[in-house]
Amino acid sequence: MFFKECKKILFSLPYILIAIILVAFFYTQFYSGLKEDLSVPQPNDPAGYGIYAENDPALIMPAATDSLFAEFLSHSYIAYPQGFYKNITLSDSKQAQIAEILSEITGVPKEDFLAAEKKERTSSDTAVIDAGAEAEAENGDRYIVPENLTEADNSGTLDISVREDLSYEKFMELMDQADEIIGGESYYKSTSLANHFGQIPKDYEQALEEYETLMESGAGIASARLFSDYIGIFATLLPIFLAVWLALKDRISMMSELIYTRQISSWKLIGVRYLALVLMVMLVVFVLAGINAVSIYSICGAIDGLYMPFLFALGWIMPGVMISTAVGMVLTVLTGTPAAIAVFGIWWFLSLTKGIGNISGNYGNLTLLLRHNTMQNAAYFTENLGALAGNRIFYIILSIVLVLLTVYVFEQKRRGRFYVSIIKRRTDYQIKPEE
Amino acid sequence: MSALLNAVQIIKSNLKNNLFPHLMLTLLLLLLTPAIFSISNLNARAAAGPMEAFVALSGVLLLTPLYYPEQKGTIGETVEAKYISHLQVMFLRFLTAWILIALAIMLFAGIMLYCGSSITGKLIFGTLASAVFLGALGMLAACVSGNIAVGYMIPVIYYVFNFAMGSKLGNFYLFSLMHDSFSEKPWLMGGGIVLATAAFFVQYIRMKSR
Amino acid sequence: MKSNAIVIENLNKFYGKKQAISQLNLTIPQGMFGLLGRNGAGKTTLMKVLATLLNKQSGTVTICGIPVEHTKEIRKITGYLPQEFSMYPSMQVEEALDYLGVLSGMTAAKRKAAIPPLLEKVNLTPQRKKKIRSLSGGMKRRLGIAQALLHNPRVLIVDEPTAGLDPEERIRFRNLLCEVAEERIVILSTHIVGDIEATCEQIAILDEGRLLYNGTVSGLTQKAEGKVYSATVPLNLAAQVKKEYMVTGISPQGKKSVIRLISEAAPDIAAIPVDPNVEDAYMYCLSQNKGGEE
Numbered sequence A: 001m002f003f004k005e006c007k008k009i010l011f012s013l014p015y016i017l018i019a020i021i022l023v024a025f026f027y028t029q030f031y032s033g034l035k036e037d038l039s040v041p042q043p044n045d046p047a048g049y050g051i052y053a054e055n056d057p058a059l060i061m062p063a064a065t066d067s068l069f070a071e072f073l074s075h076s077y078i079a080y081p082q083g084f085y086k087n088i089t090l091s092d093s094k095q096a097q098i099a100e101i102l103s104e105i106t107g108v109p110k111e112d113f114l115a116a117e118k119k120e121r122t123s124s125d126t127a128v129i130d131a132g133a134e135a136e137a138e139n140g141d142r143y144i145v146p147e148n149l150t151e152a153d154n155s156g157t158l159d160i161s162v163r164e165d166l167s168y169e170k171f172m173e174l175m176d177q178a179d180e181i182i183g184g185e186s187y188y189k190s191t192s193l194a195n196h197f198g199q200i201p202k203d204y205e206q207a208l209e210e211y212e213t214l215m216e217s218g219a220g221i222a223s224a225r226l227f228s229d230y231i232g233i234f235a236t237l238l239p240i241f242l243a244v245w246l247a248l249k250d251r252i253s254m255m256s257e258l259i260y261t262r263q264i265s266s267w268k269l270i271g272v273r274y275l276a277l278v279l280m281v282m283l284v285v286f287v288l289a290g291i292n293a294v295s296i297y298s299i300c301g302a303i304d305g306l307y308m309p310f311l312f313a314l315g316w317i318m319p320g321v322m323i324s325t326a327v328g329m330v331l332t333v334l335t336g337t338p339a340a341i342a343v344f345g346i347w348w349f350l351s352l353t354k355g356i357g358n359i360s361g362n363y364g365n366l367t368l369l370l371r372h373n374t375m376q377n378a379a380y381f382t383e384n385l386g387a388l389a390g391n392r393i394f395y396i397i398l399s400i401v402l403v404l405l406t407v408y409v410f411e412q413k414r415r416g417r418f419y420v421s422i423i424k425r426r427t428d429y430q431i432k433p434e435e
Numbered sequence B: 001m002s003a004l005l006n007a008v009q010i011i012k013s014n015l016k017n018n019l020f021p022h023l024m025l026t027l028l029l030l031l032l033t034p035a036i037f038s039i040s041n042l043n044a045r046a047a048a049g050p051m052e053a054f055v056a057l058s059g060v061l062l063l064t065p066l067y068y069p070e071q072k073g074t075i076g077e078t079v080e081a082k083y084i085s086h087l088q089v090m091f092l093r094f095l096t097a098w099i100l101i102a103l104a105i106m107l108f109a110g111i112m113l114y115c116g117s118s119i120t121g122k123l124i125f126g127t128l129a130s131a132v133f134l135g136a137l138g139m140l141a142a143c144v145s146g147n148i149a150v151g152y153m154i155p156v157i158y159y160v161f162n163f164a165m166g167s168k169l170g171n172f173y174l175f176s177l178m179h180d181s182f183s184e185k186p187w188l189m190g191g192g193i194v195l196a197t198a199a200f201f202v203q204y205i206r207m208k209s210r
Numbered sequence C: 001m002k003s004n005a006i007v008i009e010n011l012n013k014f015y016g017k018k019q020a021i022s023q024l025n026l027t028i029p030q031g032m033f034g035l036l037g038r039n040g041a042g043k044t045t046l047m048k049v050l051a052t053l054l055n056k057q058s059g060t061v062t063i064c065g066i067p068v069e070h071t072k073e074i075r076k077i078t079g080y081l082p083q084e085f086s087m088y089p090s091m092q093v094e095e096a097l098d099y100l101g102v103l104s105g106m107t108a109a110k111r112k113a114a115i116p117p118l119l120e121k122v123n124l125t126p127q128r129k130k131k132i133r134s135l136s137g138g139m140k141r142r143l144g145i146a147q148a149l150l151h152n153p154r155v156l157i158v159d160e161p162t163a164g165l166d167p168e169e170r171i172r173f174r175n176l177l178c179e180v181a182e183e184r185i186v187i188l189s190t191h192i193v194g195d196i197e198a199t200c201e202q203i204a205i206l207d208e209g210r211l212l213y214n215g216t217v218s219g220l221t222q223k224a225e226g227k228v229y230s231a232t233v234p235l236n237l238a239a240q241v242k243k244e245y246m247v248t249g250i251s252p253q254g255k256k257s258v259i260r261l262i263s264e265a266a267p268d269i270a271a272i273p274v275d276p277n278v279e280d281a282y283m284y285c286l287s288q289n290k291g292g293e294e
Helices: A002-010 A013-038 A057-074 A092-106 A110-122 A168-182 A190-197 A204-217 A219-237 A239-252 A256-261 A266-300 A308-335 A339-358 A378-383 A385-414 B002-036 B044-053 B055-071 B075-080 B086-114 B121-145 B148-172 B184-208 C043-050 C071-077 C093-103 C108-121 C137-149 C167-180 C193-199 C217-223 C235-244 C278-290
Strands: A051-053 A076-079 A086-089 A134-136 A142-144 A199-201 C006-015 C018-028 C031-037 C058-063 C078-081 C155-159 C185-190 C202-207 C210-216 C228-234 C246-253 C256-262 C271-273
Touching: A002 A239, A002 A266, A013 A219, A013 A239, A013 A266, A013 B148, A057 A076, A057 A092, A057 A110, A057 A168, A057 A190, A092 A110, A092 A168, A168 A190, A190 A199, A204 A219, A204 A378, A219 A239, A219 A266, A219 A308, A219 A339, A219 A378, A219 B148, A239 A266, A239 A308, A239 A339, A239 B148, A266 A308, A266 A385, A308 A339, A308 A385, A339 B002, A339 B148, A378 A385, B002 B044, B002 B055, B002 B086, B002 C093, B002 C108, B044 B055, B044 B086, B044 B121, B055 B075, B055 B086, B055 B121, B055 B148, B055 B184, B075 B086, B075 C093, B086 B121, B086 B184, B121 B148, B121 B184, B148 B184, C006 C043, C018 C043, C018 C202, C018 C210, C031 C043, C031 C193, C043 C058, C043 C155, C043 C185, C071 C078, C078 C137, C093 C108, C093 C137, C108 C137, C137 C155, C137 C167, C155 C167, C167 C185, C167 C193, C185 C193, C193 C278, C202 C217, C202 C278, C210 C217, C210 C278, C217 C278, C228 C235, C235 C246, C235 C256, C246 C278, C256 C278
Parallel strands: C031 C185, C031 C202, C078 C155, C155 C185
Antiparallel strands: A051 A199, A076 A086, A134 A142, C006 C018, C006 C058, C202 C210, C228 C256, C228 C271, C246 C256
16 A cells, blocks of 8 residues: 555645656755765965955944944844844933944943934935845846945044943943844844854865865764755655645545545554655655765765765654645645645744744754854764754654644544534534445 | 626635635734744835735745645536536636735735835835745646645745745746846736746646647 | 427547547437446446536437537536535535525526525425535435436436435435426436336436447346346355356355356256346346447
């Protein structure tokens, strides 16, 4: 029966689409960058070596202060709660608090800041260009406004250079306060400061060093992590459609009555279906893992850890596939509708956007989607391996619980003891035995 | 006259029985939006966030399941054998869904306006355009594949792709208003109408060539 | 006065490469007409062609003088009850009937007048506010026949209406159809011979898309006269008999079995000729088509 189910799934439209999407995503997002990520950097590379974020106080403190001041003047602060761009306008009392922070950083009295702000308010239109955002030039070209360029010119006589005796720790504390006042996820969150204001281009030596660290700690495992990050996103979302399709197929083709009266046990039916669904999706994932392993081999040769993509597919990606399939099955059997798509879709969406601040390393808080969007950051991985394992085990267990629930509900429905309508109204209705 | 009355009856009946659960889901979506996005005191660009990225999903919720009710059992056969062509019924259902989407968008826009956000006519139209495009995409996918799961899959994937590779989608980028660009919106609206028409056309061809 | 008959000439219908109906010539007069045949014989296909749900490849079909291509006109005068009838689950019975009435082009006044007596007729008045999803199979079927009759069609096309019903429901249904057939053409398709026997004057047998028989029930049984036998054999020989002959009935009686079988010539075992019933005649007819025994 297992093979019949697998065959049914293999030739189904949802499965074919899933396979196409996963493969397309793999090639366009991950595979294309793989060669570059794993190749030895060349000296004097005209393309440069990318940028990195350095926690350099000398760089960050002035830049961040400039930015905070500019936003303060314009009353408009950029933040990214839920990963979406948002423009925050602060109330007067909150603006005063920001002024206080600026005062502490620069040594300039708070009143001066407030006066400058007032002047700003009353002066005629000042174009405020949101730092870091996209803007359109006159000729229609799009460009990103560089972080460090702000309309600080209108500040007039205020000297906003950072106090000499201000420690970096204190500075970060103040920045965190500002972030809190703004409402979170602003540029000033201490953990994001380096990303926004401390970016400097890498040079050849640094790139080489990074490359060597990567090879030492295991290119295989690094690539596998990145692979799992990318593929995990869609591999967690897509199975819900497949599971809903399969569970609905019975109802739509009215097979449900036939299946209800057959001899086959509910355990077997649901269990085999679930296994078939998970395995068929993992089939695609494993093929992609294989392609990943082969590419690593072709770029780096026979290094240690070529099997890592497979291991990660199993341990990192599969629990995501499992939970998606389980939710799809249980909700569809329970309600007889495709509601599972909406429910899981929202869960997935929230996980994706909530984690958008930490995509280079985030395994915490039982998040649905684990992120590790970089070849580097091996340290985060080793430090948080426990959290990762815990997270994945949680989802495996949850999936199994949901499958058991599915069996229970299915069995009850078979016996005519359980009827749930679309608006979840329970009635003790006995379905008359049909002959 | 009786034709008009009958049309109204059809709309009423479809609203109550076939569109109602999806309408409830849409209202749930609207209720959920403030939990994820802030909706007060936003400028035009920030206001586009919740509208384009979330409220527009109402299109998927209301248009994609348009063909679903008749996919169960032999309901399709019963209604298709009737004097009034099922194509007409589908069209009325489609119009009803469209109106509901527009109402949902305007309701939410009104709430945002009340909360001090900047809502422009362009934003409302833009959101409607994104919604109709996504919904029509789902409608066509569901019609062609005869499969509601596929019907939902296609617009959802397209929506996600807009996050990852938005700029590459050119005139069919869903979140353009978040970057102060309106020119994509007429394309999306037009595209949505074309896709919906294609769905009706597929249905028509199917009925004629059985 | 328009002819009250369905005339089918040289009808061919293909599903892709598979031929579902092959060169069918048939005239269906007023009254109850039974369409008998195995699953996949083409009965449902024929019904759907008549109900304008399927297009034919070639041939002519006229219903009461109207060519079947004139879809709208045909749908005005035909009522269709598909196999396994169902409606939108959240609708109430009365609501569903009203909605289908709207789809049949009926005015509000006509619907209001027609629905209550119809519900009475199919014995669904107590269930009129119940939702479709909570109806039993028999009730759904009755609703199905009600919606097919609602606009007072001249032709009623009923596809396997009694499959899955308990005996009481089945009889009730048959009686209802007989009543209705008094001024109409009622085409009833089934693979349950008992239905035909009880109600139909004229029948046709389809097998693999072809017409095997068209005539009266008595005409059919006549054809099988002299070919049906009854043999009483020990239980252990019953299986062997089944292999060698076409058996239409076995009833165990103590240590023996009474077997009813069909044979062109007198069988080798001790058997007495008996009068054929409709079931025997039907099986005989099918076997003739196969050119041998099953």
